[in-house]
Amino acid sequence: MNADETIAAISTPLGEGGIGIVRVSGGEAYAIGKQVFVPRKKETPGSYPRSHCLYYGHVVSSDGEPVDEVLVAFMKGPHTYTREDTVEINCHSGIFTLRLILQRVLEAGARLAEPGEFTRRAFLNGRIDLSQAESILQIIRARSDEAVKAAAANLRGRLSRKITEIREGLLGLLARIEAQLDFPEDLEEDSTLERELPRALQGMSESLDGIFRSAQRGAIMQEGLVSAIVGKPNAGKSSLLNALLQEQRAIVHELPGTTRDLLEGYLTIGGYPLRLIDTAGIHGTADPVEQAGISKAKEAVAGARLLIVVLDGSTSWSEDDEAAAALIQEEQLAVIVINKADLPQQISRAEIGARFAGYPVVKTAAIRSEGIEELEESIVRLLDDSVGTIPGESPVAVNLRHAGAVGEARDRLQEALRAIAGQPLELVTIDLREAWLKLGEITGETASDELLERIFRDFCIGK
Ligand SMILES: Nc1nc2c(ncn2[C@@H]2O[C@H](COP(=O)(O)OP(=O)(O)OP(=O)(O)O)[C@@H](O)[C@H]2O)c(=O)[nH]1
Ligand SMILES: [Mg+2]
Structure with missing residues (x-):
């Protein structure tokens, strides 16, 4: 990819429409434009073309x-x-017209742009930073009002400003620490550092945590929260899916092992979009088809952010329940459902509460749609606690990459805070420097070529 070349691409979706646009950018853009376009009115050579004016006329072939x-x-x-x-x-939007015009522009000396190359140039030329470039992609792909608003705010630079502010703060602290390390005789000079450092780091780490949660929320709003329903066969997982979706989506049957493939449904609760996945019952089996279903179930569970673990209240606790419970990972959110509450109960809420300490437990009778509201409420509470809005704040980031980098930087600062107590200051600076580098990946200042490559590859040609 050579930044000196003039690039061109069709910038509107290919298909029939009112208007299609072929965009040309680079040092030769004007020369190419003048070569392929003939204005209708005679223009005086000195003042033609004027910048940011529209000219009416025709694109003409080489003859x-x-x-x-x-x-x-x-x-x-x-x-x-x-x-x-x-x-x-701006031409008539037909596939052939657009291609003919693009062809003409390429003949005149432009090169076909790569995906995202216009936006990449905007980044490389310093008009926007990396997080702003990504916001453009997010605006294009947004699936909710909230996602558009958050991405638009990022495009205006809100995330970048916050990150830059924290990076500058980190740099300031690093400079002071290094001065102290280099000139220990001046130790008295900066005796405030020792006192201020923990407070400053705590403050930055809290700001980052706020951004992290907000970014996670943004990502959920953009993509939907992946949630898996898991449990032993016949517990009523598919019945619960149907009750939550309020439709008979999944096959429900008294035979255990009814669900084999993953089955998905979408619903919104308390404003959170959920991608709900019903899975095959977890248990030991020799049936190869069931085994395949169970391994798919485990994959889905591993990739989920929220688990709905379904127990059959009319049967006692079993090894299969144990196996399902063991699938909950530490970083996952989970709610435990004791289903079939309408039947005589073999397990109590207290027993389950003790087995699943720290997780909410809800009783339902899925086939009668009982307890569903309570389940929804406890899911919303879980989400509010982990990714809820901070009062007065709207999401600053809607991108998992940002969330990842911010989260790592926050952890580094926490690490540094622990190191202050008892470890030499050199060790603290390592963490601070790494946090500073991580944050730079968001704005693109410390992003590797590889990372840039990956980000811009996601764009379409012409953007
Ligand atoms: N009494 C009662 N029966 C239920 C309830 N929920 C589900 N069932 C019954 O339990 C049986 C199994 O229900 P499913 O929803 O197919 O269970 P599952 O967990 O999806 O089962 P697999 O797909 O085989 O793993 C069916 O006969 C349902 O009618 C409930 O709340 N109360
Ligand atoms: Mg099922």
């Missing part, structure tokens, strides 16, 4: 034949998307 009737905008850098000279040809 002067009109290809399409168009409006063309010539835009002088740096006041453009990429900061480079840009030409946008």
Whole structure:
């Protein structure tokens, strides 16, 4: 990829429509535009083309034949998307028209843009930082109002500002610590450092935690919270899925081992979009088809953020329940459901509460849709606690990459806070420096080429 080359691409979706746009960006954009486009009115050579004006006319083939009737905008850098000279040809949107015009522009000297290359240039030319570039992709892909708003705020630089502020704070602290390490004789000079350091780090770590939670929330709003229903065969998992979705989505049967494949449904509770996955009952079996279903179930459980562990209240605690319970990972959210509450009970809420300390326990009778509201309420409480909004704050980030980097930086600062008590200051600086680097990956200042490659590959050609 060469940044000196002039690039071109069709920037609107391919298909029939009112208008399609071929965009050209780079040093040769004006020359190429003037070569392929003939304005309708005679323009005076000195003042044509004027920047950010629309010209009416035709794109013509190399032998002067009109290809399409168009409006063309010539835009002088740096006041453009990429900061480079840009030409946008607005034509009739038909697949062939657009391709002919693109072809014409390529003949005139442009190279076909790679996915995301316009946005990458905007980043490389310093118009936006990496998190802003990603916000553009998020705006394109957003699936809810909240996601659009959060991405738009990031595009305006809200996340970048917060991150930059914390990075500058870290740099300031690092400078002071290093001064103290280099000139210990001046120790008295900065006696406030010792007192201020823990407080400053605590403050930064809390800010990062706020962003982390908010980013997670953003990601959930964007993609839906992946939730798996898990438990032994016949516990009533599929019945629970149906009750939650309020439709007969899954087959329910008294034979254990009814569900084999994963089955999905979408629902929103308390404003949280959930992607709900029903799974095969977990138990030891020799049946190869059932085994395949169980290994799929385990995969789904491992990839879920929330687990709904279903127990059959009319049977006593068994090894199969044990096996299902053992699937809960520490970082997962889980709610325990004692189903079949309408039948004589073999397990008590107290017993289950003791086995699953720290997790909410709810009783339901799925086939009668009883206890479903209570289940929903406890799920909403779990989500509010772990990713809920901080009063007055709206999400700053909607991207799991941001959440990951922010979370790691926060953990580094926590590490540093622990190191302050008892460890030499050198060790503290290692953590601070790593936190600073991690945060730089968000804005792109310390992002590797590989990371950039991965991010921009996700864009479409023409963006
Ligand atoms: N009495 C009573 N029966 C229930 C309840 N929920 C489910 N059942 C019954 O239990 C049996 C199994 O229900 P499913 O929903 O298929 O159970 P499952 O956990 O999906 O089972 P597998 O897919 O085989 O793992 C069916 O006969 C249901 O009618 C309930 O709340 N009360
Ligand atoms: Mg089932």
